Amino acid sequence: MPEVLKVRCRRCCAAGVLLAAMMSPVLLRAQSADFGQQVSGYVAAHKPAIVAELTELLAIPNVAADKPNIRRNAEHLRALLTRHGLQAEILETTGNPLVFARTPPRAGLPTVLFYCHYDGQPVDAKKWRQADPWEPVTRGEGDDTRIYARSASDDKAPIVALLAANDAIAAAGLAPTVNVKLILDGEEEASSPSLVPAIARYKDRLAADLMVILDGPGHPSGRPTIAYGARGLVTLDLTVYGPKSGVHSGNYGNWIPNPAMRLASLLASMKDDSGRVTVAGYYDGVPPLSAAERAILDAVPDEGARMLATFGVAAPEAAFPRLQEALQYPTLNVRGLASSFVGANARTIIPDRATAALDLRLVKETSAADLIARLRAHIEAQGYHLVDSDPDDATRARYGKLARLAVGDQILEAFRTPVGDPRARAVVASLTRTFGQAPVQLRTLGGTVPIAPFIDALGFPAILMPTVNFDNNQHEENENLRLSTFFDSIVTIAAVLRQ
Amino acid sequence: MPEVLKVRCRRCCAAGVLLAAMMSPVLLRAQSADFGQQVSGYVAAHKPAIVAELTELLAIPNVAADKPNIRRNAEHLRALLTRHGLQAEILETTGNPLVFARTPPRAGLPTVLFYCHYDGQPVDAKKWRQADPWEPVTRGEGDDTRIYARSASDDKAPIVALLAANDAIAAAGLAPTVNVKLILDGEEEASSPSLVPAIARYKDRLAADLMVILDGPGHPSGRPTIAYGARGLVTLDLTVYGPKSGVHSGNYGNWIPNPAMRLASLLASMKDDSGRVTVAGYYDGVPPLSAAERAILDAVPDEGARMLATFGVAAPEAAFPRLQEALQYPTLNVRGLASSFVGANARTIIPDRATAALDLRLVKETSAADLIARLRAHIEAQGYHLVDSDPDDATRARYGKLARLAVGDQILEAFRTPVGDPRARAVVASLTRTFGQAPVQLRTLGGTVPIAPFIDALGFPAILMPTVNFDNNQHEENENLRLSTFFDSIVTIAAVLRQ
Numbered sequence: 001m002p003e004v005l006k007v008r009c010r011r012c013c014a015a016g017v018l019l020a021a022m023m024s025p026v027l028l029r030a031q032s033a034d035f036g037q038q039v040s041g042y043v044a045a046h047k048p049a050i051v052a053e054l055t056e057l058l059a060i061p062n063v064a065a066d067k068p069n070i071r072r073n074a075e076h077l078r079a080l081l082t083r084h085g086l087q088a089e090i091l092e093t094t095g096n097p098l099v100f101a102r103t104p105p106r107a108g109l110p111t112v113l114f115y116c117h118y119d120g121q122p123v124d125a126k127k128w129r130q131a132d133p134w135e136p137v138t139r140g141e142g143d144d145t146r147i148y149a150r151s152a153s154d155d156k157a158p159i160v161a162l163l164a165a166n167d168a169i170a171a172a173g174l175a176p177t178v179n180v181k182l183i184l185d186g187e188e189e190a191s192s193p194s195l196v197p198a199i200a201r202y203k204d205r206l207a208a209d210l211m212v213i214l215d216g217p218g219h220p221s222g223r224p225t226i227a228y229g230a231r232g233l234v235t236l237d238l239t240v241y242g243p244k245s246g247v248h249s250g251n252y253g254n255w256i257p258n259p260a261m262r263l264a265s266l267l268a269s270m271k272d273d274s275g276r277v278t279v280a281g282y283y284d285g286v287p288p289l290s291a292a293e294r295a296i297l298d299a300v301p302d303e304g305a306r307m308l309a310t311f312g313v314a315a316p317e318a319a320f321p322r323l324q325e326a327l328q329y330p331t332l333n334v335r336g337l338a339s340s341f342v343g344a345n346a347r348t349i350i351p352d353r354a355t356a357a358l359d360l361r362l363v364k365e366t367s368a369a370d371l372i373a374r375l376r377a378h379i380e381a382q383g384y385h386l387v388d389s390d391p392d393d394a395t396r397a398r399y400g401k402l403a404r405l406a407v408g409d410q411i412l413e414a415f416r417t418p419v420g421d422p423r424a425r426a427v428v429a430s431l432t433r434t435f436g437q438a439p440v441q442l443r444t445l446g447g448t449v450p451i452a453p454f455i456d457a458l459g460f461p462a463i464l465m466p467t468v469n470f471d472n473n474q475h476e477e478n479e480n481l482r483l484s485t486f487f488d489s490i491v492t493i494a495a496v497l498r499q
Numbered sequence: 500m501p502e503v504l505k506v507r508c509r510r511c512c513a514a515g516v517l518l519a520a521m522m523s524p525v526l527l528r529a530q531s532a533d534f535g536q537q538v539s540g541y542v543a544a545h546k547p548a549i550v551a552e553l554t555e556l557l558a559i560p561n562v563a564a565d566k567p568n569i570r571r572n573a574e575h576l577r578a579l580l581t582r583h584g585l586q587a588e589i590l591e592t593t594g595n596p597l598v599f600a601r602t603p604p605r606a607g608l609p610t611v612l613f614y615c616h617y618d619g620q621p622v623d624a625k626k627w628r629q630a631d632p633w634e635p636v637t638r639g640e641g642d643d644t645r646i647y648a649r650s651a652s653d654d655k656a657p658i659v660a661l662l663a664a665n666d667a668i669a670a671a672g673l674a675p676t677v678n679v680k681l682i683l684d685g686e687e688e689a690s691s692p693s694l695v696p697a698i699a700r701y702k703d704r705l706a707a708d709l710m711v712i713l714d715g716p717g718h719p720s721g722r723p724t725i726a727y728g729a730r731g732l733v734t735l736d737l738t739v740y741g742p743k744s745g746v747h748s749g750n751y752g753n754w755i756p757n758p759a760m761r762l763a764s765l766l767a768s769m770k771d772d773s774g775r776v777t778v779a780g781y782y783d784g785v786p787p788l789s790a791a792e793r794a795i796l797d798a799v800p801d802e803g804a805r806m807l808a809t810f811g812v813a814a815p816e817a818a819f820p821r822l823q824e825a826l827q828y829p830t831l832n833v834r835g836l837a838s839s840f841v842g843a844n845a846r847t848i849i850p851d852r853a854t855a856a857l858d859l860r861l862v863k864e865t866s867a868a869d870l871i872a873r874l875r876a877h878i879e880a881q882g883y884h885l886v887d888s889d890p891d892d893a894t895r896a897r898y899g900k901l902a903r904l905a906v907g908d909q910i911l912e913a914f915r916t917p918v919g920d921p922r923a924r925a926v927v928a929s930l931t932r933t934f935g936q937a938p939v940q941l942r943t944l945g946g947t948v949p950i951a952p953f954i955d956a957l958g959f960p961a962i963l964m965p966t967v968n969f970d971n972n973q974h975e976e977n978e979n980l981r982l983s984t985f986f987d988s989i990v991t992i993a994a995v996l997r998q
Contacts, residue, residue: 121846122844124840216750217750230749231749231752233847235847237841237842242812243810243811244810244811245975245976245977246975247810247975248716248946248973248974249830249832249834249858250729250732250860250944250945250946250947251715251944251945251969252810252822252945253730253825253830253858253860254816254819254825254830254860254945255815255816255819255822255826256810256812256815256816257774257812257814257815258832258833260766260833260834260835260836260855261766261767261770261832261833263763263836264762264763264764264766264767264833264855265763265766265767265770265772267759267760267763267764267767268763268764268766268767269767271760271764273764275753275756307751309892309896311742311743311746311751312743312890312892312895312896313755313895314895314896314897314898314899315756315899316754316756317753317755317756319753320753323751326752326753326754327754329753331748331749331752333748333752333760333847333849334757334759334760334763334850334853335748335759335845335846335849335850336759336838336839336840336841336845336846336850337759337762337763337837337841337853338836338837338838338841339833339835339836339837340834340835340856341835341837341856342836342837342855342856343736343854343856345621345623346834346835346856347620347834347835347974347975348732348734348832348834348858348947349834349974349975350832351835355841355842356759356763356841357839357840357845359748359752359847361752361753391811393808393811396811396812396813397811397813398813399813400814445749445750446747446750446751446752446753447747447749447750448749470750474747474750475745475747475846475847475848476744476745476746476848477744478744
């Protein structure tokens with residue numbers, strides 16, 4: 001590992017950032033922009049083969065619950081990794097298989113464990129602009145050419161990018177300066193229940209000095225991005241009960257209370273118009289940002305206007321006008337609403353119940369247990385009696401307002417590696433050398449990788465390196481991968497391999 | 500027609516009601532309880548045949564959009580009516596066919612036109628406790644034996660009851676004291692678009708002195724019930740727009756505004772916790788109830804506690820604790836909510852939109868146009884820009900809060916016949932004689948029959964006579980008909996035929 005130097009970066013100092021980087025002046029010369037150009041050249045010469053490898057992988061359906069196709073993905077990946085010269089194997093778990101691979105170990109080098117996942121979110125195929133989300137379609141022109149398919153961005157692209165990066169280094173007559181390990185999760189979108197239990201069985205294989213998690217959308221600027229942490233996640237279903245079954249809205253309207261309206265009022269009581277959560281104590285324990293933390297956030301290029309234009313939104317939440325600051329706080333998000341029917345099947349009734357599907361994003365300082373307790377207290381403070389299952393007649397007769405707050409199976413806490421961690425600094429330094437400027441550094445990624453307990457159990461630091469286009473429609477219909485961003489990501493990953 | 504007498508009813512005077520009734524002392528003796536017992540006796544002796552006739556009719560699917568089965572219903576009804584000695588025919592319209600029938604006309608008698616509908620609400624078959632909502636199932640014991648099937652109560656039972664009443668009168672060696680006409684609507688649940696246009700073509704057939712609309716649930720006391728009017732109905736879909744497509748709730752949570760939360764706040768702004776609408780001017784034009792009107796409402800037996808227990812609701816809306824009073828005001832009801840998914844398909848996104856399906860019940864003094872205008876003004880006052888279709892990029896960039904209020908195809912205004920109408924009094928008098936006490940009289944039925952323009956166009960007064968059990972799950976899964984209530988309704992209808 002090169003010695004630690006503190007250098008003042010010419011570009012970033014304008015934004016007030018002191019870049020703490022690990023780098024040697026020799027490597028700086030030997031591997032600056034030249035290395036990046038070598039990798040870019042390799043990528044330019046091998047685009048069709050790299051893209052073909054990706055589309056072949058995308059053609060295998062990969063919802064975590066679809067066991068036969070998950071197995072097909074794992075077998076396909078093992079063969080693919082082997083073909084690229086890695087020592088690859090399938091690691092069986094109590095759930096979906098992991099795929100593990102490593103470069104032949106070389107003594108004296110630090111080890112980087114890369115993490116990706118090969119499963120994807122469920123699809124609502126009717127909403128896609130193509131017949132099948134697992135039949136990849138290429139659309140667009142020039143730099144904006146994109147591949148549309150489930151998991152194009154989340155999270156199969158980084159797997160193929162890593163292999164291309166490794167090939168590019170070999171093609172340049174070089175070798176990685178780290179021992180490379182790769183673990184591919186097959187149930188990340190199902191919250192990775194088998195990942196931590198698998199550590200006991202495979203601890204030796206997984207041992208490393210740093211984990212680099214290749215997942216999530218990169219910064220809209222297109223610059224290499226690293227994140228020191230990610231928010232956690234807990235999902236909840238909040239149901240407000242009305243009459244035992246729907247009743248005619250004419251015969252009983254104005255008289256039988258409406259659970260959909262009550263749910264609306266209850267949700268409205270949880271946030272003010274600015275988007276700030278009004279549940280008592282919700283932000284407790286989250287300290288105000290220090291000047292240094294604020295500087296890290298401020299150094300992130302502000303792509304707010306561009307993102308808003310892309311999403312078709314005129315203005316962000318008034319409470320959190322800057323995205324980077326918004327991500328430092330827990331959320332209370334309504335991810336779905338349902339009560340009776342809307343549209344052609346709508347009936348003129350007072351529904352029997354109304355449900356809001358919520359997700360709460362957690363930060364390091366707010367545990368799931370605390371936020372759930374505060375939410376329960378808030379609901380009770382609005383006059384509701386909370387039940388654990390559909391209420392019986394006696395309960396219905398006793399309580400005027402009945403609700404249920406059901407917590408989802410998986411609770412994922414947040415994690416955050418200190419910004420000053422030396423292994424992370426080495427990555428930042430290499431990226432700075434390769435690209436001629438510091439990467440975008442994010443204190444907290446807004447999304448969740450179900451990785452906090454995995455990191456805790458492994459016992460070495462972890463950073464996130466999100467590489468795909470920010471507007472990839474991740475988790476939604478028409479998920480896509482912008483190819484020019486994908487090709488750039490190969491250079492980024494190569495820089496991690498040649499620290 | 501017998502002369503008009505004003506009599507003070509012994510039972511009702513306790514409740515402060517002066518019964519204005521048309522009756523002759525001779526008829527009063529000749530046809531009091533004896534007549535009721537004759538009809539009851541006939542019904543008791545013919546239950547299996549009457550029920551078989553009903554179940555046969557219920558076995559024909561009858562959603563208005565299902566044209567082949569609607570035709571089967573019409574043909575079946577024409578044959579049934581003919582078999583019972585009526586002159587029956589199918590009247591073609593621009594939509595579903597009407598079925599018309601009449602008793603052979605006799606000179607010098609007033610004519611009563613009965614209205615029922617033979618179509619039913621769409622079904623969500625999965626939610627029913629039986630394989631098929633159109634394969635009637637009988638469950639329960641003794642007085643609470645019920646037939647479960649779509650349209651068992653709404654509105655096929657009254658058709659069969661009318662025929663049985665006519666048969667019972669003949670079996671007693673009597674004849675109706677009115678000329679009977681019957682019109683059966685085949686698209687009431689689709690808001691009867693063809694009914695008014697059909698009048699021009701069939702005006703002679705439809706001419707009568709009074710229309711009696713056999714539809715809706717009777718009073719929970721089981722007493723004969725008449726209503727002088729019904730609330731109107733307008734349906735709306737209120738959509739709040741979020742990002743162009745759903746975005747990841749982690750990557751953008753706290754920053755991209757959430758349309759489901761905004762919809763919740765918007766709905767919450769429309770009503771206070773007591774259930775009173777807070778939209779400015781919503782109740783304008785509805786005068787306070789006069790003492791006489793309040794007396795009519797107070798005379799209705801209060802079955803509130805029983806209804807609440809049946810529906811599993813501890814307390815009604817605080818603003819309208821008495822059902823009869825609640826029905827005198829317009830409603831703002833959330834009949835459905837939808838945004839992305841809830842349950843197994845829920846995804847961790849900020850949804851692209853959230854929609855509330857609303858229905859507004861109108862009273863005579865509040866037109867649909869007025870209430871819609873007030874609702875629009877309210878939404879705009881909350882900072883929303885209202886669009887008429889999904890917003891384009893320029894609109895999205897310009898307005899921070901975007902919503903759409905789409906008004907349903909059919910607007911149905913309320914109607915109300917004055918309580919003192921002489922034809923209505925004749926019916927009240929006959930029911931009072933037959934049952935030994937006055938019927939329950941409702942100033943306004945809470946539900947809607949799409950009949951106001953039909954009544955206006957016909958030019959003679961109309962009353963509603965709802966006859967089925969109040970807890971029939973009308974419009975919902977497991978719609979049912981309580982057979983003992985059904986048998987009682989045959990006596991009620993017979994009393995209208997023998998005024």
